[in-house]
Amino acid sequence: MTALEKSKPEEGLWRVEAPVPEIGPDDVLIRINKTGICGTDIHIWKWDNWAAHTVPIPLITGHEFAGEIVEIGRDVTGLSIGQRCSGEGHLIGHESRQSRAGKFHLDPGTRGIGVNEQGAFAQYLRLPAFNVVPLSDAIDDEIGAILDPLGNAVHTALSFDLIGEDVLITGAGPIGIMAAAVARHVGARHVVITDVNPHRLALAGEVADCRPVNVAEEDLRDVVSSLKMKQGFDVGLEMSGNQQALDQMVERLVMGGRIALLGIPPGKSPVDWSRIVFKAITIKGVYGREIFETWYKMIAMLENGLDVRKVITHRFKVADFEEGFQAMLSGKSGKVVLDWTG
Numbered sequence: 001m002t003a004l005e006k007s008k009p010e011e012g013l014w015r016v017e018a019p020v021p022e023i024g025p026d027d028v029l030i031r032i033n034k035t036g037i038c039g040t041d042i043h044i045w046k047w048d049n050w051a052a053h054t055v056p057i058p059l060i061t062g063h064e065f066a067g068e069i070v071e072i073g074r075d076v077t078g079l080s081i082g083q084r085c086s087g088e089g090h091l092i093g094h095e096s097r098q099s100r101a102g103k104f105h106l107d108p109g110t111r112g113i114g115v116n117e118q119g120a121f122a123q124y125l126r127l128p129a130f131n132v133v134p135l136s137d138a139i140d141d142e143i144g145a146i147l148d149p150l151g152n153a154v155h156t157a158l159s160f161d162l163i164g165e166d167v168l169i170t171g172a173g174p175i176g177i178m179a180a181a182v183a184r185h186v187g188a189r190h191v192v193i194t195d196v197n198p199h200r201l202a203l204a205g206e207v208a209d210c211r212p213v214n215v216a217e218e219d220l221r222d223v224v225s226s227l228k229m230k231q232g233f234d235v236g237l238e239m240s241g242n243q244q245a246l247d248q249m250v251e252r253l254v255m256g257g258r259i260a261l262l263g264i265p266p267g268k269s270p271v272d273w274s275r276i277v278f279k280a281i282t283i284k285g286v287y288g289r290e291i292f293e294t295w296y297k298m299i300a301m302l303e304n305g306l307d308v309r310k311v312i313t314h315r316f317k318v319a320d321f322e323e324g325f326q327a328m329l330s331g332k333s334g335k336v337v338l339d340w341t342g
């Protein structure tokens, strides 16, 4: 089968011919139709410090996918050949205290497809049946291929009650933009999204009913007063990994405000803890998606009017995958989707 592999410890990915994976009794084999390129795949493409310390080579990369089940392991029940599906790319164990309590996303032994294990940038993917998420006709393969990052957005946005709240999202990457759409969908009052990249801010305004703010040009304080908020934002969703963005968020939050942190800073970053203490701010770290509660809620929202399709700005056949990565690297894209069919 054709696959995109990290074959060498240098920049790039390579298109290779690899054997179709053999499945075990609890697995399914999925024929991949569409995949999304993630920021994680860009780290692996660039072969930065994180990638070099995390990713074994050679490895088939990719973890955002939609496809169709073509083979079923002996002990699998409840799934059938031909079922369209996406799936959770975090492979968890079942022995930890967290897993045994049903908090699968908190299993400390989690391994990621396309990061630690063979991934989805391939014509076929082996996945434990446990991880499969069936798709209804309402969710096509293109949306199916971005459920992983939409899940990050949903998990973060649903960390706190947003109904009637004023929400600040820092970072208008694909996940921040989708989080803005989710916040609006669940009933936030004002949704403000910041970035320093005008392309991303323009896209945010197209995808979600939100107020994009370029913090390189505009002062968030003016936005707070123009929207007639008394003190500031009730909830912050940090989706940039940028220190200045987090500082701004802390400053512009109300007393007793709440922050969900998804963005990953490049290294240790200084935090003004006394400010957080005196403002009585609650901070929650967010990792991945809740397995499978986030999937359930996100699919329900998609089936009930949540529309994030415009966040997909580029589509390429897999033969042109390098153009897809270049589009991501340009900083002028939203989600980039690769087509594995035909």
Ligand code: NAD
Residues within 6 Å of the ligand: 038, 039, 152, 170, 171, 172, 173, 174, 175, 176, 194, 195, 196, 197, 200, 215, 239, 240, 241, 242, 244, 245, 261, 262, 263, 264, 265, 286, 287, 288
């Ligand atoms: P992205 O890199 O595409 O988007 C980040 C955005 O932040 C960019 O558009 C960038 O211009 C913007 N930014 C930079 N400086 C800023 C500033 N001062 N103020 C506001 N915005 C600023 O990332 P993404 O794919 O949308 O993911 C969002 C974040 O979530 C990333 O940090 C990513 O690493 C992280 N992430 C975390 C998890 C998790 O499980 N915790 C999962 C996926 C992604």
Ligand code: ZN
Residues within 6 Å of the ligand: 038, 039, 040, 063, 064, 148, 149
């Ligand atoms: Zn991803």
